[in-house]
Structures are given as structure tokens and as C-alpha cells.
Amino acid sequence: MAKLHTTTISRRTVERLKTEKDTVYWDSELLGFGVRVYPTGRKVYVVQTRADGKDGKRGTGGRHGVITPEAARRRAALIVSRIKAGEEPIPEPPAAEANGPTVAELAATYLEEVVDVRLKPASARSYRNTIETHILPGLGKKRALALDHAAVSAFHHSLGKTPAAANRAVEMLSRIYRAAEERETIPEGSNPCGQVAMNRPRRHERFLTDGEFRRLGRVLDEVEAGGGAMAHAAVAIRLLLLTGCRKTEVLKLCWDDVDLAAREMRLHDAKTGPRTVQLSPAAAEVLARAPRVEGNSHVVPGMRPGSRMGDLQRPWERIRKRAGLDDLRLHDCRHSFASRALALGESLPTIGRLLGHSHIQTTARYAHLARDSVHESARRVSESVEASLYRDCPELAAAR
Numbered sequence: 001m002a003k004l005h006t007t008t009i010s011r012r013t014v015e016r017l018k019t020e021k022d023t024v025y026w027d028s029e030l031l032g033f034g035v036r037v038y039p040t041g042r043k044v045y046v047v048q049t050r051a052d053g054k055d056g057k058r059g060t061g062g063r064h065g066v067i068t069p070e071a072a073r074r075r076a077a078l079i080v081s082r083i084k085a086g087e088e089p090i091p092e093p094p095a096a097e098a099n100g101p102t103v104a105e106l107a108a109t110y111l112e113e114v115v116d117v118r119l120k121p122a123s124a125r126s127y128r129n130t131i132e133t134h135i136l137p138g139l140g141k142k143r144a145l146a147l148d149h150a151a152v153s154a155f156h157h158s159l160g161k162t163p164a165a166a167n168r169a170v171e172m173l174s175r176i177y178r179a180a181e182e183r184e185t186i187p188e189g190s191n192p193c194g195q196v197a198m199n200r201p202r203r204h205e206r207f208l209t210d211g212e213f214r215r216l217g218r219v220l221d222e223v224e225a226g227g228g229a230m231a232h233a234a235v236a237i238r239l240l241l242l243t244g245c246r247k248t249e250v251l252k253l254c255w256d257d258v259d260l261a262a263r264e265m266r267l268h269d270a271k272t273g274p275r276t277v278q279l280s281p282a283a284a285e286v287l288a289r290a291p292r293v294e295g296n297s298h299v300v301p302g303m304r305p306g307s308r309m310g311d312l313q314r315p316w317e318r319i320r321k322r323a324g325l326d327d328l329r330l331h332d333c334r335h336s337f338a339s340r341a342l343a344l345g346e347s348l349p350t351i352g353r354l355l356g357h358s359h360i361q362t363t364a365r366y367a368h369l370a371r372d373s374v375h376e377s378a379r380r381v382s383e384s385v386e387a388s389l390y391r392d393c394p395e396l397a398a399a400r
Contacts, residue, residue, distance in 0.1 A: 009035060009069050014043060015189070033076040035064065040149045040195040045072035047079040059083075065189030066145055101185060103147065103176070104140035107131050109185070110176045120269075122248075127172065134159060134169040135176075144177070144186055152192050163199035170196050206328060208336040216241075219323040227291070229303065233315035235290045236300045237333065242283040244337035244355050246271060247330060251309055253299040255292070260284055272358040338366050 009027040017025060019037045024046060026034040032049040045061030059079045061072040115127045138155050139147065152170060159166035174193035180186045208216065223234040239250045249267050257266045263279040279287070293301045298308035316330045334355065341351045352363035 009033065009073070011069050014064055014069060017043065027073075030073060030076060030080075032080055033061070033073060035072075038149065040192075041189075042149055042192070042194075043189075045069075045076065047076040049080045049083050063145075065187040100143055100145040101180075102140065103142050103144050103173075104136055106144050106176050106180045106185065107135060107140070109183070110179050113183075114175075114179055120271075130165070130168050130172045131176075134165065135173055138169075139173070144180070145190055147192050149192050149195070153196055156196055156198075160199075164201065167198045167201070170198065206332040206335065207339040208325075208328070208332070212323070212325060212328075213241075213336075215323045216319075216325060219319055222322075223319060229309075230315055230318070231291060232300050232309060233312055234319070235286060236309070236312055237316065237319065237330075238286045239283060240330070240333040241337065242280060242286065243277055244334050244341075245277060246334065246356070247312060249277075249356075251300055251312065254297045255299060256297065258287055258299065260288055267356075270356055272356055275356050277356075338363075342366060 008029045009025075014035055017035070017037045018041075020039055022036065022038055024034045024036045026032075032047055034046050034048070036044045036046050038044075043064035045064065045067065047059045047061050061067070061075045061079065064072075067075070111128060111131065115124050119127065138158065139151075142151070152173065155173075156166050156170050159169060170193055174191055177186070177191035177193065181188050181190060220234045220238060224231045236247075236250050239245060239253075240247065243250075243265070245265075245267075249270055252269060253265060253267070257268065258264075259266070260279075263281070263284045265277040265279060266274070267277060268274050287299065290299060296306055300309045301307065302309045312330055320326060320328050338351050338355060341354065342348075346354075348363045348366065349360060351366065352360055355363065357363045
């Protein structure tokens with residue numbers, strides 16, 4: 001039986017408790033009063049006592065965060081007195097768990113106060129789709145405070161046919177709970193999503209080789225020479241390859257955002273906020289020779305007057321087929337830019353800035369490529385040192 005080092009169970013001691021397996025910590029003041037701590041971080045007050053020498057009975061005193069330690073202690077004292085009187089314990093959940101807001105109500109507030117206010121339209125649509133497609137049908141009618149780790153795990157498992165969507169749904173549910181805790185709609189510590197075993201992401205890592213870069217370059221040359229809408233698409237793809245920008249960042253680019261003298265592109269509506277992209281001489285040359293359409297301010301114009309190209313997927317499919325790169329996604333141009341930067345010895349923070357990442361964790365997906373680059377550098381340095389060590393003794397070097 002684990003025992004607290006303090007004299008009584010208090011909010012401070014309970015919030016500090018962590019464990020790798022289910023453990024009950026007993027209070028040293030009220031005999032039989034304890035708190036069960038789960039590896040997920042969930043904590044539930046428990047009561048256990050005996051009456052007339054019979055086997056002990058155990059009841060629950062409520063969930064930490066929903067009920068305070070003081071209230072749980074009073075409930076425990078009541079349960080102990082009932083058990084000793086030969087009555088059944090009262091394991092009723094607190095009224096807040098039974099009558100609090102539903103998950104649907106928390107989600108509606110989150111959409112109204114967070115998603116619709118703080119997010120860009122594309123991100124807002126993605127968030128709303130996850131909530132309406134998965135969270136509301138599966139959990140919407142449940143009381144938010146009655147939802148526990150087991151229920152969230154079961155919900156996650158029910159979406160097993162779409163592993164990525166399952167992960168997104170749990171992550172979204174966690175955001176909804178965190179926002180509700182910040183508004184004090186529900187007590188702090190009510191989020192049941194912690195430690196849910198997420199599906200392993202299926203990383204699609206595809207990087208262009210030198211030979212593939214050359215094949216793609218030749219096709220882009222041919223497409224540009226042909227003119228028309230495909231030539232504009234070729235300009236966009238070259239910019240993706242030479243800047244590492246996102247597809248939407250290039251498609252939304254206007255000529256007013258381009259400063260060829262300073263070799264800069266100013267992205268006012270990038271995914272992670274406004275940023276300036278430094279242009280290499282090659283990228284600046286692509287923009288300098290890009291065909292312009294009179295009366296259209298967009299670098300990659302669309303078919304309708306004054307419009308921009310809406311999507312690159314169809315022209316990209318034609319271009320990659322001609323280049324023999326059927327398995328190459330458009331986003332792999334961005335990955336290839338990052339992998340080439342690593343091969344040239346650039347650090348992950350620098351690459352994160354080049355790509356416009358707001359968090360280093362996003363760039364960390366390329367960490368294994370960085371290790372490969374370091375290993376290769378170490379090999380070259382080591383071979384150079386070894387050659388110098390045995391420069392005057394070629395027969396020893398050959399023997400090694």
C-alpha cells in the first residue's frame with residue numbers, strides 16, 4: 001500500500017502525484033480515504049473500510065478536478081460511516097458529472113469562440129469537418145465530465161479504418177477540453193484525452209534524386225516553351241522546388257509581393273503568419289522571366305480574367321507522368337528542398353526558418369536525414385585524416 005509523505009491529502013499533493021501503473025495513495029489522517037492515480041493522469045478518490053470484521057468494501061468519492069479534496073474527504077467520511085453502520089456505500093457521481101455540459105455543447109462553444117475567430121478559413125473548415133464528421137456523431141451526446149480515458153480510447157479505436165483521422169479526432173477533442181478548462185466551463189484536469197495510444201503515422205517520405213531532378217527540369221523546360229496555362233504551372237513548380245514554399249503560398253503570390261531587386265517574396269497570408277522568403281538567384285531568375293498577363297496581378301494566373309490558378313494537381317499529374325515520376329506528390333518538392341538543405345549541412349533551425357515552420361517540432365521530422373548528413377560528413381573527415389596519417393606509408397594505408 002503506497003502512503004503519502006504528507007499528513008493529509010490536499011490539492012497540491014494530489015496534483016503532483018504521477019505513476020507508471022495504477023496506484024492508490026492513502027491518506028494518513030482519515031483511515032480508508034485515498035486517491036487512485038492512473039498512468040493516464042486521471043485521479044479518482046476512493047474509500048475502503050471494514051465493518052464487523054467482514055471483508056472491506058470500497059466506494060468512489062469522485063474524480064479529482066470535478067470534486068475538491070475537501071469535498072471528497074467529507075464524502076469519504078459519510079461512506080465510511082454508512083459501511084460501518086452496515087449500509088451500502090454511496091458511489092454516486094457528483095452532480096456536475098451527471099448534469100454538466102455535453103461534448104456537443106463544448107464543441108459548439110469552441111467552434112464559435114476559437115475556430116471561427118482565430119483560424120484562417122481553410123484551417124477552420126478542416127477543424128469543423130473533424131468535429132462534425134467524427135466527434136459529434138461519436139461523443140456529442142455524452143456529458144463532458146462523465147467521459148473518461150477508456151471512453152476516449154474506445155472512440156479512437158472505433159475510427160481504426162482511418163488511422164490519421166482517428167488521431168486528428170482525439171487531438172481535436174483534447175483542444176476542445178483545454179479551451180473549456182481555460183474558460184472554466186469545466187474544472188481543470190478534466191481532459192480525458194491524455195496518454196491515449198495514438199496510431200503510428202504513416203510517413204510518406206519521398207525525395208528527388210539528382211537524376212530525377214534532371215528529368216523533371218527537362219520536362220519543365222519543354223512545358224514552359226509550349227506557353228499557355230501549363231507554362232504558368234511550370235513556373236509555380238519551379239518556385240516550389242527552389243524556395244521550399246507551400247503550394248498555397250505560391251498560388252496566392254502577387255507581383256506586388258515580389259521584390260526582385262531585394263530578391264524577396266513577401267507572403268502576407270502564409271500558413272504560420274506573414275513571412276519574407278529570401279530568393280536565390282535561380283528563383284529570382286524564374287520570376288524575372290515568368291510570363292505576365294496584362295490586368296492580372298497574380299504570379300500564377302488563372303483562366304478567368306484577374307483570377308489566380310486554383311490548383312496545381314492536374315498540370316502536376318501531366319508533368320510528373322512525362323518525367324516518369326508517377327509516385328511523386330507535389331508536396332514532395334518541399335520535402336526535397338529540405339533534404340537537399342540537410343545534405344549541404346544546414347541546421348534544423350535554419351531549415352525551419354526557410355520552410356516557414358513556427359515550431360521546431362515540425363522540422364524535427366527531418367532529424368534522421370540530419371543524422372545521415374552528419375554520418376556522411378564524419379566519414380569524409382575520417383577518411384581525409386586517415387589518408388594524411390599514412391601519406392608517407394602507402395603500403396600501410398593499403399593494408400588497412
